[in-house]
Amino acid sequence: MRRPIKITRRQALVETGTPEALDPREDTTAPHPLKLDAYARFDDVEEQVSLISTALGSPSDLAVRRISDGIVCLFLSPLVDQGAVRHSLVEPLSRAGWLELQEKGEAARVLPAAGLSEARSIEAAVDKVAEGEAALIVHGRPTPYTLDLRGRVGRQVSPPISEPSVRGPRDSFTENLFDNLSLVRQRIRSRDLRVRELTVGLDTRTRVAVCYLEGRSSPEVVDAVIQRLSAVTAAAVIDSSYLVPYLSKRTWSLFPPAAATERADRACAAIVQGRIVVICDNSPFALVIPIHLVTLFQANEDHYNLAIHSFLLRSVRVIGWLAATLAPALYIGIASFNPGILPAHAVMTIASARQGVPYPPVIEVLIMDIALEMLAEATVRLPTYVGGAATVVGGLILGTAAAQAKLVSNVMIIVVALTAIGSFAIPDYQNQLSWRTVRYLFTFSAAILGIFGVSTAGLIILTHTCSIDVLGESFMSPIAPWRWTSMAKDVPMRVPEPLAVRLTQRQREEEAEGTADA
């Protein structure tokens, strides 16, 4: 029976005598399973097995395979591909002895398919095992080999759930970083495509890939993104959304500094346009940075339809956005303060609809707005087959009943329906949430100052959006500052491709000359 080893940090220091091994972020007095000097080495196989096992807390899913005398393999069973272990490791090693594995070159010859590398130290080997690699301990070698035999539970590439489209590719990102990178590589086969991998999260050690096109993306922006991601201090990075606050200096902004997308085609289009895409392991959502407000209203489908059709759809989206943001506020402004701006018969219709409603318009709006938010939230949480029923109950029955009971007016039901439909016409979910929040600012401003309040709130939001800089680029570009070529190319309408190519060339020339803002 093996003697369990429990090495505290202090003991480790005494053994190695290197205070540099201390991590300044950690409490030096707390016991720690293993924190050895990076260059500590052990010749004894069992000692190495014991140290790695102890460092990992002797977990029940740690597999220790004694393949032959002097050859032991360790790995965390859930993280490795058992088939690969059998074919790439056990079978070749069963025909070899520990003496053949002393030199790395020879070992690589014996294990050709295992992605073999040499760990710098036991400490490094422990980290590799924790990340899912296998450690191969060979008698007579001071440190283990590590082998990449990772296999993981994952879903297949499937159609996007949050960004469906009628036309266009059906594949979307999954939780597997390599799958996601292969989706990108399949679409962009340029030799200029760069992928920089980082590890973030002190505990989760999540792999993050920064993808961009050399010569198309601004080197300063690329450096800034890598620098900011390298400075992530969070203990856990569970999803790509955890990285978003680190990409912008403004923590309390109403708008996201990066767009999240699960569509591989959208991510690739962004890379080709010179943006940077950050793909995070275990997250099906890639981050696109920097973004502009107008891009949040563009759908990839715009590029799959005819230019004129795209223009129509974009216009509908903008009308939907205006309705979603302003309809309740305008209702309050007109019904409470400025009925004179509408024709007399329209005012009479609103007034007669409101007859018998016991609340002022702002309370009416708030009741229905909150009901709408609850409905939207419930629909997201409910299983798909119940969600439809909830929408019918909430939208039709509750709304009609509230109007019949004179708790709200019929006009209010129309306003809320417009708000809901308009809100769902906004393509980006984060963008939807931002504007849903902004709607309340408009509502309260209208309740205080009527249409004048709506105008005030509009200017406040405009000021806020104009003050946002994402990695040196204006969030409101190309609207403010004016960039006419970009505007002409893809803002009110997506121009047909041959013209777009010419405009893109012109845009690059302008950027090279530094006159893009004019």
Add this chain to the structure above:
Amino acid sequence: MREPYLSWPEAAWLIMQYTICANYLFMPQLLYSMSGRLSWAMPIIAMLPAAAGVWATYYLHTRFPQERLGQFLPRLIGRPLSIVVGGAFILFWLGGAVTNVTVFAHYVSDTAMQSTPVTALVAASALIIVLVSLSGLKTLVRVTDALLYLLAPFLLFALFWPFFGSRIDFSNLAPIRLSDLTADKWRLAGAAAAMYHGYQLIFIAGPALNPPGRSALAAGIAGTLAAVTAFLSFVAMPILAFGWPYANLLTYPAASFLEVVAPRTGLFPIRRFDFALTVLYRNIMIVAAMSYFYSAAQTVTDLVSPSARRIHPWFVIGLGIAMVVSSAAFKGIRAVMQFTGVWILLGALTTTLTLILAIVARFRASVSGVR
């Protein structure tokens, strides 16, 4: 090295709005009281002092391309004088912010929001002004840029729509009596000198111009010329529509004109189209008030603490509160209009000072703005 982010068309658009400000609410009435029916000629006559002002600002900018007014004044005319001259500009700019916001609040309170106190309307505008000033000049420029898409179509509409109506009668402009212009010639000269003062923005935004130098001249000329069209419309249109002396009887002639000529049809979804125009003109007023306010705050900061990298937030908030309080001191629109008369004279003084500064800079060639 400062970041050059302001192109000349953007600067011109900003200068135009800075010049127009809330003038459509108070300028026609002021000019009618000074020069009667021939007031419509004033926006044309005022182009002469404007040309001199544009040149002077351009010259000062070329001498001090990387500096704002508060930074180059002490080196050009010495510290004591710079406080006096800078103080005059600061007073004019702060007065401009207060005047614009207050006149507009009174107008809105008289027309669309009769039950809302003027102070509440002023406070709402002051909030936006303070927010923009806290964000800096770049945000101000971007806000102005973004408003182009909203304002330009409506400005064009307001300028040209009346010609399609039947109320315009060009015979109302006659007879032309030059004696109208000499009745109150000194005040009129002051008004002419102060009328197009938008080019003063180069004193603050100059270091951000891309490229510096000729951009200032191009922006000054284009911005001022665009404002001439607007001013001509504000002053002449009420006379064309209502005739003389009826136009002079109105408190807000240009606003009343917009209300009268607004499209009227049973199918049109907005009955009070003038109300929509008011909201849009409010955006122009806000841009101007923001620019005045920011210019004043920046110049005070530059004069008091030349090494300060940015305006202190509490100073901006304090100035914003002072703006609301001073606005509340005006009892009624008449008091505001009287102050507007004084403010226009202050504007004439700053135009004169701008010319003098340029002449001084011409003769003090040893003083250079290149640091």
